[in-house]
Amino acid sequence: MLVPNRFSKAVEQVRASGRWVLDLTASNPTRVGIEGNETAILDALTNRKVLDYDPDPKGLITARRAVTDYYSERGELVDCESLVLTSGTSEGYSYIFRLLANPGDEVLVPKPSYPLFEFLAELEDTQLVPYALIYDHGWQIDFPSIERAISERTRALVLVNPNNPTGSYVNPEERHMINRLCAEHGFALVVDEVFLDYSHEPSRHVSFAVNHQALTFTLSGLSKIAALPQMKMAWIAVSGPQSPVRQALERLEIIADTYLSVSAPVQLAAGVLLEQRRSMQPRIMERVEANLKQLDRELGQQHSCVRLLVSGGWYAVVRVPVTRSDEDLVVELVRECSVAVHPGHFYDFPEDGFLVLSLITPEQEFREGVERLFGFLM
Ligand SMILES: Cc1ncc(COP(=O)(O)O)c(C=O)c1O
Numbered sequence: 328m329l330v331p332n333r334f335s336k337a338v339e340q341v342r343a344s345g346r347w348v349l350d351l352t353a354s355n356p357t358r359v360g361i362e363g364n365e366t367a368i369l370d371a372l373t374n375r376k377v378l379d380y381d382p383d384p385k386g387l388i389t390a391r392r393a394v395t396d397y398y399s400e401r402g403e404l405v406d407c408e409s410l411v412l413t414s415g416t417s418e419g420y421s422y423i424f425r426l427l428a429n430p431g432d433e434v435l436v437p438k439p440s441y442p443l444f445e446f447l448a449e450l451e452d453t454q455l456v457p458y459a460l461i462y463d464h465g466w467q468i469d470f471p472s473i474e475r476a477i478s479e480r481t482r483a484l485v486l487v488n489p490n491n492p493t494g495s496y497v498n499p500e501e502r503h504m505i506n507r508l509c510a511e512h513g514f515a516l517v518v519d520e521v522f523l524d525y526s527h528e529p530s531r532h533v534s535f536a537v538n539h540q541a542l543t544f545t546l547s548g549l550s551k552i553a554a555l556p557q558m559k560m561a562w563i564a565v566s567g568p569q570s571p572v573r574q575a576l577e578r579l580e581i582i583a584d585t586y587l588s589v590s591a592p593v594q595l596a597a598g599v600l601l602e603q604r605r606s607m608q609p610r611i612m613e614r615v616e617a618n619l620k621q622l623d624r625e626l627g628q629q630h631s632c633v634r635l636l637v638s639g640g641w642y643a644v645v646r647v648p649v650t651r652s653d654e655d656l657v658v659e660l661v662r663e664c665s666v667a668v669h670p671g672h673f674y675d676f677p678e679d680g681f682l683v684l685s686l687i688t689p690e691q692e693f694r695e696g697v698e699r700l701f702g703f704l705m
Contacts, residue, residue: 337658338667348661349696351668353685354641356554360689361610363555363603371596380591384584386412386562390597394562397552397601403537405564409572411579414559414588416521417447419546422582423517423563424451426575427482434517435476435484437468439674439681441491441519454480457675465636466495470504477512483544484509487519488535489526492644492674492683494637496532509541515567515575516543521551522640524608525615532639536564542571549600551641554607558600560593615641615686618693622684625697629705641687644671647704649680657682664699 331339341348353359385391391407398405413419420443428434430452436444438457448455456476459469473484484505489496497505497518509516518535526532536545548561563579565572593600622643626634635644647656653670660666671681688696 333654334657334661334667334670337661341661341665346665349666349692349699351666351684351688351693351696351700353688355556356551356607356611356687357557359614359687361554361607361614361687363553363607367599368555368596368603371599372592374592374595376595377592382587382591384580384587385410386583386589387591387594387597390560390589390594391562393598393601394564396598397604398534398536398564401534402531403534405536405566409565409576411563411565411576411583412589412594413548413561413563413583415550415556416519416546416548416561417443418586418588419544419548419561419563420444420447420517420519421451422579423483423515423544423546424448424453425582426578427515428453431480432482433478433480434482435473435514437485437487437490439490439493439671439676440487442673442675444485453482456481458484459677460490460493460495462493462635465638466490466493468497468501468505473508477508477514481512481514483515483517485517485519486535488532489522489639491522491640492642492669493635494522494527494640494642494644496526496638497535502535502538506538506540515571516541518543518545520545520547523547524552524604525612525641526639527612527616527619528638536566538566540567542567542575544575549597552608553601553603554611555600555603558593558596560589560597560600611641611687614690617690618684618686618688619643621690621694622686622697625701629701632701632704641685643684643686645682645684647680647682649678651679653679653681660700660703664703666696666699666703668696668700 391410395407433454458476459472461469543566545564550556657670669683
């Protein structure tokens with residue numbers, strides 16, 4: 328049974344008492360006051376073709392072409408035959424774990440990172456083995472921890488590029504070293520790029536969808552790229568050496584054929600839905616940058632907390648003094664100041680003293696929230 332944790336219980340109690348909670352954990356882009364082109368979206372979903380059923384296990388070719396157009400605009404040539412559509416990135420992970428691992432086989436995952444891996448792996452009887460990201464003038468992959476984590480049962484290594492919530496991209500040198508490890512030990516790469524386009528830096532980050540050195544499964548989807556999580560369409564792009572890619576695609580097609588999970592209306596609307604990124608991404612980035620500036624202004628007025636460097640994504644990590652556990656801190660914060668922020672341990676930070684703030688929070692709510700947060704911590 329799913330039991331609410333102490334933090335969500337505290338949020339519920341404060342709300343039930345009639346107090347408004349400033350929510351700095353917002354991750355649902357449909358609820359932060361940034362809307363796409365409503366008419367275009369609704370028109371695209373009322374195509375007469377939705378009345379027909381003509382399934383393709385990998386996804387309708389028109390929808391896959393919309394995805395390859397997205398990549399080619401980034402300067403990355405992806406073949407639509409190498410794409411498999413899924414209802415979400417989460418489902419994409421399940422397909423890949425199913426494909427690569429027998430019960431008890433191992434997949435290496437970064438720590439800290441996105442908390443859903445644990446549930447996804449458990450559902451597929453896959454063992455997760457963490458490797459570390461360390462913070463030293465920015466986030467880096469701790470390669471010795473990968474070496475220690477590799478075993479005979481390792482089937483894949485997961486990268487989140489940029490990682491959630493650290494906002495760190497895999498740099499070219501790390502990419503080279505990871506490819507070498509995959510080739511040496513014969514495991515595959517699974518790369519989650521849902522936040523790829525949300526870079527805070529001018530430098531270009533090349534997608535792993537065009538990684539040719541190792542068998543690579545790159546995951547992304549409408550949920551973050553077009554800020555449309557409710558549409559439930561994502562994709563797996565398979566790249567790497569020809570023969571393993573061909574075999575993987577044949578087997579993925581069988582898994583996808585078993586479920587045929589992406590609805591026809593969404594696939595038929597995929598082009599228009601993906602187009603929403605043109606208006607949504609700049610508006611989200613504007614929000615993210617404004618909130619980051621506001622956070623830095625507040626941080627500039629005190630000496631006990633610092634923000635960790637962030638290169639991309641929707642989150643900021645703040646290092647705070649360890650006067651109690653992060654969980655106790657966030658529970659007190661919500662009870663005393665009506666501000667909700669995530670504790671680092673939700674993302675598997677190895678120690679206390681980290682808070683995660685969502686930068687897509689509406690600006691006024693964010694400003695008031697961080698004012699109260701640092702007022703409380705001072
Ligand atoms: C890093 C990362 N990957 C995947 C997902 C889930 O994406 P989807 O909605 O496509 O399942 C999320 C959701 O927040 C995420 O943060």
